[in-house]
Amino acid sequence: MSDVFKKALSLLTGTPAKETLRVPKNRPFKKLTERELLSLESQIGASIFGEIPKGHRREFFCLDKDTWIWHEEWKDEKGAPKSTTTRYELHDNGILKVQEGAKYKYIEGEELQNLRVAIRMYYEQVARKVYKRDPQTGAPIA
Amino acid sequence: MPIEDTPNFLNDNEQPEKPRWIDEVVLEFRNGNPNHLTYDQLQEKKMLAMTQTAVKAASSGYISGHVENYAFVNTPEPITPQPAAVEVPHFSQLSELDLSKRIEEFRTVLLQEREPQLFVPEPINLEGKNRQDFDLAA
Numbered sequence: 268m269s270d271v272f273k274k275a276l277s278l279l280t281g282t283p284a285k286e287t288l289r290v291p292k293n294r295p296f297k298k299l300t301e302r303e304l305l306s307l308e309s310q311i312g313a314s315i316f317g318e319i320p321k322g323h324r325r326e327f328f329c330l331d332k333d334t335w336i337w338h339e340e341w342k343d344e345k346g347a348p349k350s351t352t353t354r355y356e357l358h359d360n361g362i363l364k365v366q367e368g369a370k371y372k373y374i375e376g377e378e379l380q381n382l383r384v385a386i387r388m389y390y391e392q393v394a395r396k397v398y399k400r401d402p403q404t405g406a407p408i409a
Numbered sequence: 410m411p412i413e414d415t416p417n418f419l420n421d422n423e424q425p426e427k428p429r430w431i432d433e434v435v436l437e438f439r440n441g442n443p444n445h446l447t448y449d450q451l452q453e454k455k456m457l458a459m460t461q462t463a464v465k466a467a468s469s470g471y472i473s474g475h476v477e478n479y480a481f482v483n484t485p486e487p488i489t490p491q492p493a494a495v496e497v498p499h500f501s502q503l504s505e506l507d508l509s510k511r512i513e514e515f516r517t518v519l520l521q522e523r524e525p526q527l528f529v530p531e532p533i534n535l536e537g538k539n540r541q542d543f544d545l546a547a
Contacts, residue, residue: 362505381490
């Protein structure tokens with residue numbers, strides 16, 4: 268597993284048991300860690316693609332300005348745990364899809380369009396719900 | 410995941426229509442690809458069917474994410490799932506890189522803003538007026 272995958276997953280799954288993230292409301296000086304922010308973003312990211320199938324766990328988030336992560340966990344018909352992690356790298360000449368097993372390809376066609384829509388939906392919702400920003404201008408929402 | 414477990418996004422009184430490509434493509438994989446289609450042919454077949462299903466779902470008045478869920482059924486390579494919304498939202502003038510930069514900027518600013526305020530206590534003058542606070546004998 269590459270370093271960026273490890274970083275991304277450790278940021279999101281640092282604790283053994285996943286707990287429902289609750290944003291502190293009455294503690295304005297409580298510092299949110301980067302991991303907590305990514306988890307908040309990923310909750311939104313996971314919801315972009317509709318209802319998550321039963322038994323699935325999905326993460327979709329912007330790791331940094333050049334990298335997006337899609338992680339999926341589920342159990343197969345025999346109950347064996349399965350997972351896949353896909354990294355999308357934004358390059359000047361396209362979006363490179365990187366998967367474990369040294370699979371690289373620039374996405375195109377409908378798959379590219381799906382990701383572009385997903386990124387825009389993610390941006391709009393994360394800007395409003397997590398960062399209280401106007402997605403159009405980037406300015407804080409009063 | 411068994412096909413029967415895939416979520417039903419239709420109204421309760423409607424029967425979900427199973428996209429035909431599930432039978433065609435998934436069974437290709439399960440049965441060892443008896444038609445000897447190449448992987449690219451299978452993917453192309455699946456993408457075509459997903460497009461048809463998505464268009465049908467959008468035109469029927471309900472938008473759901475059920476299409477992409479089938480992308481994870483016995484496929485050797487996961488396909489980027491399709492968002493629940495069909496239309497591209499705002500910000501089409503901004504590139505993916507621009508949007509990613511904004512998100513990272515928002516994150517950085519918030520992390521800095523939420524830094525806890527450091528409380529720096531006034532120095533205690535043990536010889537002066539604060540002494541009584543610490544003098545148990547007083």
